[in-house]
């Protein structure tokens with residue numbers, strides 16, 4: 001059983017399913033009609049074996065044809081890399097839109113069915129995912145972070161850096177091989 | 181309580197003290213004797229009187245709930261699983277449950293301030309008499325109690341008048357709290373309306389407390405040049421006996437200062453404080469010293485510097501007695517709300533209590549008489565200091581290293597740390613004799629000691645951090661301007677126009693607690709940035725302290741660099757938590773003094789004015805408490821948006837606008853009755869930012885208001901765009917929503933912006949005389 005990273009953030013009864021195999025993530029992205037990737041500021045502080053998590057996420061977005069929303073000031077780290085995210089807005093703004101069944105999306109083509117979160121501080125992502133769990137019944141959420149996020153639909157358990165990086169690689173490889 | 185009941189109650193009260201002739205005297209009559217202003221529609225509003233206004237706000241700023249818990253356990257039907265669309269045994273759903281929890285928090289907050297005010301007023305009446313005049317600024321402040329006038333429709337002249345207001349407030353809290361019982365309110369929006377009511381009466385309660393203490397204790401009276409006082413752990417003269425006061429209700433601390441003065445001991449003993457009692461004692465005695473915000477409690481106690489610890493009420497650590505014992509410092513509890521299990525010594529002779537505390541026979545005493553606290557604290561400090569010799573509970577470097585070697589690398593500390601600080605890594609370094617990483621943690625540590633509780637090896641991790649940062653701590657010597665209290669009427673007259681027209685780009689109030697995501701330094705950085713940009717920056721409480729804790733190259737601190745007047749480019753410390761209504765009061769006074777709106781019992785109209793015209797924003801970057809929740813909701817009802825830091829998301833409900841829904845942003849043009857689109861100004865009413873950078877851009881944006889003149893709007897847009905470019909690295913993607921006519925465009929960016937407007941298909945629109953209230957339309961056009 002996965003435990004929340006911050007010890008007292010006890011969830012339940014409904015808890016995230018644990019991503020036991022990283023290919024679950026790539027399969028879900030493939031299956032989703034309208035996936036979206038939401039990237040918080042911690043992504044810029046995370047180093048994956050010599051590259052920034054931001055670089056990885058740009059590749060992921062390109063592979064899967066998945067729009068990116070940069071929250072907080074994260075947009076600047078994308079721009080620095082010559083990549084313009086599809087949108088930037090506070091995490092609460094994107095969450096508030098995701099819970100609205102009538103939202104027309106960033107491109108006017110309608111609400112999303114899969115939202116992937118990464119890089120928002122643990123406790124804030126925790127409550128935001130809780131909001132979506134309760135009030136966006138149709139939306140599936142995945143936390144791509146290294147720590148168990150119990151309010152997502154799917155989350156990794158608490159992982160060490162090495163295992164997490166390996167998981168992220170598998171997701172990328174799988175999307176490369178079998179398409180996004 | 182209905183209004184009728186309230187009238188009768190006033191009657192009874194006055195009868196008791198022999199003023200009232202018969203029970204038919206009405207509130208109106210009492211007021212009319214002294215105040216000619218025509219009363220508005222809502223004197224002493226009941227919990228539903230302003231519901232219509234609340235619903236207007238809630239239609240635009242819809243609640244977004246983020247449950248902290250999937251279940252409800254408030255009654256024995258429960259626990260009930262409320263996940264998704266489930267309902268509990270009582271029929272309640274998750275949205276209603278979340279808003280109920282918010283209401284509970286706000287009731288706790290409001291009750292705390294109101295009970296604080298009640299205690300204080302009772303004490304001051306006993307000392308200074310019921311007829312002691314309310315005076316918060318002499319001839320400079322005619323509107324002495326803007327919030328009370330606005331909400332209650334009365335003008336308090338004497339301390340005794342405040343009791344009537346408190347009666348009303350206590351009744352309201354009881355009604356609000358009762359709505360949270362199982363099987364009462366069932367609609368989340370009605371809970372939210374009650375939340376706003378709780379916030380409003382909380383503002384009144386705080387105002388009562390502060391105007392009472394300003395008047396009776398002669399605190400700075402709306403003084404922009406209130407004295408600069410010392411703040412920081414490094415400012416305490418540890419060679420003297422040291423008294424530490426902590427909490428919010430100042431009478432015991434005042435009596436300590438009085439006792440020292442009356443006995444010629446003022447220079448011999450250091451009076452130091454934390455939290456709002458510290459702020460308020462420096463308003464009484466500028467020689468007293470502020471150690472720091474709430475999160476400095478443990479580090480200060482463990483430093484061994486305090487010889488006696490005096491706690492009054494609110495935000496005091498529940499283990500303060502245990503911590504005091506670690507450094508052999510006696511503790512005096514001085515508030516009936518925080519007795520800490522200590523024996524009640526109120527009626528014992530002072531010297532007997534002193535003897536027991538000094539000998540160590542008793543670790544502490546409960547003394548519910550502020551005057552006696554003064555005498556006992558001083559005598560004890562003087563006698564105990566040579567015995568304790570600053571016995572401290574912070575380990576030596578050797579102990580830190582040896583302790584660190586016992587670490588099992590289990591990460592329990594980090595997983596307990598609210599800011600997820602990488603303690604295990606720092607401890608690993610420490611075991612090798614390198615303390616730098618531990619010292620670095622100090623800057624972002626909120627001093628909660630959850631890491632210590634979690635550690636299976638019982639390592640005193642927080643003390644390790646404090647030891648490692650010893651050098652930094654010694655250098656913590658700053659200046660803060662003592663809380664000035666109210667804003668003068670003449671200041672309002674001078675800046676009212678520039679604020680309403682938008683030429684002063686905004687009024688930003690940094691308030692609240694110290695639960696910071698990345699340390700208090702972010703507060704200093706934000707206040708200085710906005711003051712440099714010539715916003716009016718206000719501060720109070722712990723945020724006022726954090727704003728002080730910065731030095732420029734010349735060693736100057738923000739309160740020395742920036743002036744203390746309510747004018748562009750000021751950093752204005754109004755005082756403690758209960759001084760917050762001076763901030764709300766400034767906005768209210770702009771409406772009444774500058775715009776000549778009737779103030780008396782005219783809540784809805786004034787709130788409508790503020791929402792549409794006064795570019796004020798509250799920022800509670802480290803908001804932690806239920807009081808902070810209540811304070812924020814008092815601002816929301818008044819139309820002032822509030823930004824909190826990421827921990828504030830745990831308040832579990834935001835009030836968010838949707839700028840992409842055009843239909844949400846129409847107002848009436850009061851001149852014609854026409855409905856006019858004004859853009860998302862202000863975009864949110866309550867919102868948690870993920871980072872400081874995000875917050876700063878949003879704060880600048882939230883200062884825009886529908887009534888801005890073109891010149892004012894251009895100035896506000898300049899700051900918004902500039903901050904966005906600098907901090908986010910991009911031009912904002914929503915400027916077309918804020919540009920009404922080409923004259924709104926900042927001149928230096930004209931070409932670039934015109935291009936954007938073209939791409940967005942922008943069309944010129946009207947600048948209305950904005951209101952949400954149809955009754956304010958002067959002429960209707962069909």
Ligand code: SF4
Pocket residue numbers: 252253254255256257258259260267268269270271272362363
């Ligand atoms: S108050 Fe209602 S939801 Fe809560 S435990 Fe009782 S029955 Fe269940």
Ligand code: SF4
Pocket residue numbers: 593596597598599600601603621624625626627628629630631632641642
């Ligand atoms: S005392 Fe500091 S380091 Fe320890 S848990 Fe609290 S914030 Fe984290």
Ligand code: SF4
Pocket residue numbers: 586587588589590591592593594603604607634635636637638639641
């Ligand atoms: S909790 Fe204690 S033993 Fe565990 S990693 Fe932290 S310091 Fe080491």
